[in-house]
Amino acid sequence: MATIQFLGAAGTVTGSSYLVEHEGKRILLDCGLFQGEKALRQRNWAPFPVPPESLDAVVLSHAHIDHSGGLPRLVKQGFDGPIHATPATRDLLAIMLPDSGRLHEEEAADANRLRYSKHMPALPLYTEADAIRCLNRIETIRYGVPRHLDGGVSVTLHRAGHILGSAIVQLDLSGAGGYRHTLVFSGDLGRYDQPIIPDPEPIKRATSLLLECTYGDRLHEAPSPREELGAIVREVVERNGVLLIPAFAIGRTQDILFHLRQLQLAKEIPSLPIFVDSPMACDATPLYLLHREEHDEEMLRQIVHGEKPLHPERVEFTQSVTESKAIAARSRPMIILSAAGMATGGRVLHHLARLLPDEHATVLFVGYQAGGSRGRKLLEGSRWIRIHGRDVPVKAQIRELRGFSAHADHAEADRWLASFGSPPTRTFCVHGEPAGLEATRARLEARGWPAYVPSYLERVELEG
Numbered sequence: 001m002a003t004i005q006f007l008g009a010a011g012t013v014t015g016s017s018y019l020v021e022h023e024g025k026r027i028l029l030d031c032g033l034f035q036g037e038k039a040l041r042q043r044n045w046a047p048f049p050v051p052p053e054s055l056d057a058v059v060l061s062h063a064h065i066d067h068s069g070g071l072p073r074l075v076k077q078g079f080d081g082p083i084h085a086t087p088a089t090r091d092l093l094a095i096m097l098p099d100s101g102r103l104h105e106e107e108a109a110d111a112n113r114l115r116y117s118k119h120m121p122a123l124p125l126y127t128e129a130d131a132i133r134c135l136n137r138i139e140t141i142r143y144g145v146p147r148h149l150d151g152g153v154s155v156t157l158h159r160a161g162h163i164l165g166s167a168i169v170q171l172d173l174s175g176a177g178g179y180r181h182t183l184v185f186s187g188d189l190g191r192y193d194q195p196i197i198p199d200p201e202p203i204k205r206a207t208s209l210l211l212e213c214t215y216g217d218r219l220h221e222a223p224s225p226r227e228e229l230g231a232i233v234r235e236v237v238e239r240n241g242v243l244l245i246p247a248f249a250i251g252r253t254q255d256i257l258f259h260l261r262q263l264q265l266a267k268e269i270p271s272l273p274i275f276v277d278s279p280m281a282c283d284a285t286p287l288y289l290l291h292r293e294e295h296d297e298e299m300l301r302q303i304v305h306g307e308k309p310l311h312p313e314r315v316e317f318t319q320s321v322t323e324s325k326a327i328a329a330r331s332r333p334m335i336i337l338s339a340a341g342m343a344t345g346g347r348v349l350h351h352l353a354r355l356l357p358d359e360h361a362t363v364l365f366v367g368y369q370a371g372g373s374r375g376r377k378l379l380e381g382s383r384w385i386r387i388h389g390r391d392v393p394v395k396a397q398i399r400e401l402r403g404f405s406a407h408a409d410h411a412e413a414d415r416w417l418a419s420f421g422s423p424p425t426r427t428f429c430v431h432g433e434p435a436g437l438e439a440t441r442a443r444l445e446a447r448g449w450p451a452y453v454p455s456y457l458e459r460v461e462l463e464g
Contacts, residue, residue: 002173002181002462004208006454007049008032009431012040013214013370014066016431019050020183020462023175025151026050028058029185029210033069033125035344037372044070044125049457053078059155060085061187062166063092063250069100072126075134084147086157087140088165088291092250092284094135099249099280101128103345116389143167143201143293161190161200162406163251164287164294168203179464184424185210188431189408189416191220195258196288196309198296200408202419208462209424211417213432214368214407216440225366225403226259230268232364232399233260237270237333241360244396246348246375248341249281251406252367254288254310256337259404261312273331274315277324277347278339282317285310328354341367343374353387361396366404371433410443423449425463430454 002022008015008030015034020027034040052074060083061067071083071093085093104124111117141147146156152174157167169185184206192199221228236243247253253276263269276282288310292300302309318324324347327336338348352374355361369375374385378398384391408416427449429437437453444451454460 001179001464002175003459004183004428004462005049005459006428006430006456008034008043008456009066010454010456010458011434011437012036013368013431013433014040015043016061016067017070018185018210018430020171022153022173023151025149025153026055027149027153027171028055029169029171030061030067031058031070031074032067033065035066035342035373036370036376040372044073048074048077051078053080055079055081056151057081057149058083059169059171060089060167061160061169061185062163063089063096064163064188064248065096065100067188068093068097071134072097072101072130075137076126076130081137082139083134083137084139084141084155086143086165086167088287088294089167090138090140090165091287091291092165093138095280095283095287096250097131097134098128101126101131107345110388114389146172158201158203159198160187161192161194161197162188163190164197164291166190168201170203170206173462181207181462181464183208183210183462186212186416188212188214188406189413190406191408191412192415194255194406196254196296196299197294200416202416204419204421206420206424207464209427210430211413211427211440212407213429213436213440215405215409216413216429216432216436218409218436219411220405220409221401221403225401226262228401228403229256229259230263232362232401233263233269233335236335236362237272239360240332241362242332242355242358243335243362243364244348244351244355245335245337245364245366246341246343246352247281247337247339248367249278249339250284252341252404253278253281253337253339254285255404255406256366257285257310257312257315260335261309264312271313273334274312275318275327275334275336276315277318277327277336277351279319281337281339282319285317324350341375342369343378349387352385353392356385356392356394356396359395362399363396364399364401366401368405368407410440413440414443425450427451428454428460
C-alpha cells in the first residue's frame with residue numbers, strides 16, 4: 001500500500017513538498033522553500049527529512065520558489081534522479097533557480113559586510129552554481145500525456161491556470177494484489193476568466209486529493225481589480241508620487257503589465273514611466289510570449305495581430321544594478337514593479353528602504369502575503385520595518401488589491417471540485433494557513449467529502 005508524507009505546506013502555506021512511497025519507489029511532489037516566519041525558514045537549513053539519494057524522482061507542479069526552490073540543495077545533498085515538469089516550467093526554472101542562488105549569495109555577502117547576521121561568516125543556503133547543476137536533471141512532460149515511471153507509477157500533468165507552466169499532478173499507482181490508487185495534487189490552483197493563461201482543467205476522478213487552501217476562508221473582492229488599479233495610479237499621479245508594487249517576478253508581474261497596458265489603451269491612466277526592476281521578471285516576460293501553448297484565446301489573438309500585450313507605453317526593463325539605482329533619480333510620477341512579491345528579499349527591499357519614509361509614495365501589494373513576511377507586517381500596520389539590519393519608518397501609503405491573486409478563492413475551488421464525478425476517498429487540505437485549512441475541511445465535510453488537515457511530517461496510508 002502506498003503512503004504519503006507531508007514534508008511541507010502542511011499547516012502552513014509555504015514549503016510545498018510531499019513524499020509518495022509505493023512498492024519501494026519514492027516520488028517527491030514539489031520541493032519548495034519555506035518562507036515567512038523565522039521558525040519556518042529555519043527548516044530550509046535542516047537536513048532533508050529523508051536521504052535525498054533515496055528519492056527516485058521529483059514531480060513539480062510549477063516554478064514558484066515555494067514549490068521548486070529546494071531543488072538545488074536537494075541535488076547538492078545527493079539526489080541524482082529526474083525532475084519532471086512542463087516545458088514552460090523548465091524554462092522558468094532556468095531563470096528562477098540561478099537567480100535565487102545569486103540572491104542567497106548576495107544576502108550572505110550583505111550580512112557579512114554589514115555584520116547583521118548572528119552567524120559569521122553568513123553562508124548562502126545554496127549558490128548560483130548549485131542551481132545550475134540541478135537544471136540538468138529536468139525532464140519535460142507535456143500536458144495530458146502520461147509518463148510511465150518505474151514501479152507501477154504513472155504521472156499525468158493537467159493545466160492548473162496559476163502561472164505559465166503550472167500543472168495539476170495526477171499520479172496513477174498500481175501494484176500487487178490489484179492495488180489501484182489515483183492521487184491528484186491540485187498544485188496551486190488558478191482562477192477562472194483571467195488574462196494570459198487558460199482556466200484550470202477539470203478532473204474527473206481521484207482516489208485521494210491534495211487540495212491547496214491558500215484562500216480557503218475568503219473570497220476575492222468583487223470589484224474589477226483593473227479599475228481599482230487605475231484609480232490608485234491616478235491618485236499617485238495627482239500627488240506626483242511613486243507607486244511601488246512588490247510583485248512576484250513570475251505571473252503577477254506579467255498580469256500587472258497586461259492590465260496597465262489595457263488601462264492605457266482605454267485612456268484610463270496617463271502614460272508615465274513604468275520600471276520592471278527584477279532581472280528574473282525581465283527574463284521571464286519574453287517566455288510568456290514564447291510559450292503559445294500556454295495562452296488563452298485573448299492572449300493568442302493579440303499576439304497574432306502583432307500587438308505587445310505585456311508592454312505598456314514607457315515601460316523599461318532594468319537588468320543591471322546601475323540601472324536599478326538610477327530609478328531613484330528619474331522624474332516623478334512613476335510606477336516600479338519589483339520582486340520579491342512578499343518583500344522577503346530582492347531589489348524591492350532597496351526601493352522599500354528608500355520609499356517607505358516618503359509620504360508621497362504608495363506601496364501596493366497585489367498577492368498573498370505569508371505570515372511573518374515584511375509584506376504581511378506592512379499590511380498589518382507596522383510603523384517600522386527592518387531592512388538590511390536597520391529599522392525603516394513607514395510613512396508611505398500601504399494598499400492592497402486581492403483581486404489580482406493567481407490563487408483560486410473558495411468559490412473558485414468549489415467550481416473546480418464540481419468537475420469530479422464522485423468525491424475522492426479522502427481530501428487532504430494543504431498549502432494554507434490554519435483558518436483557511438479548517439474552513440476548507442469544514443466546507444468539504446458539509447458536502448459529504450471526507451477531508452483531513454495533515455500535520456507536518458505526518459505519514460498517511462493511501463488505501464486502494
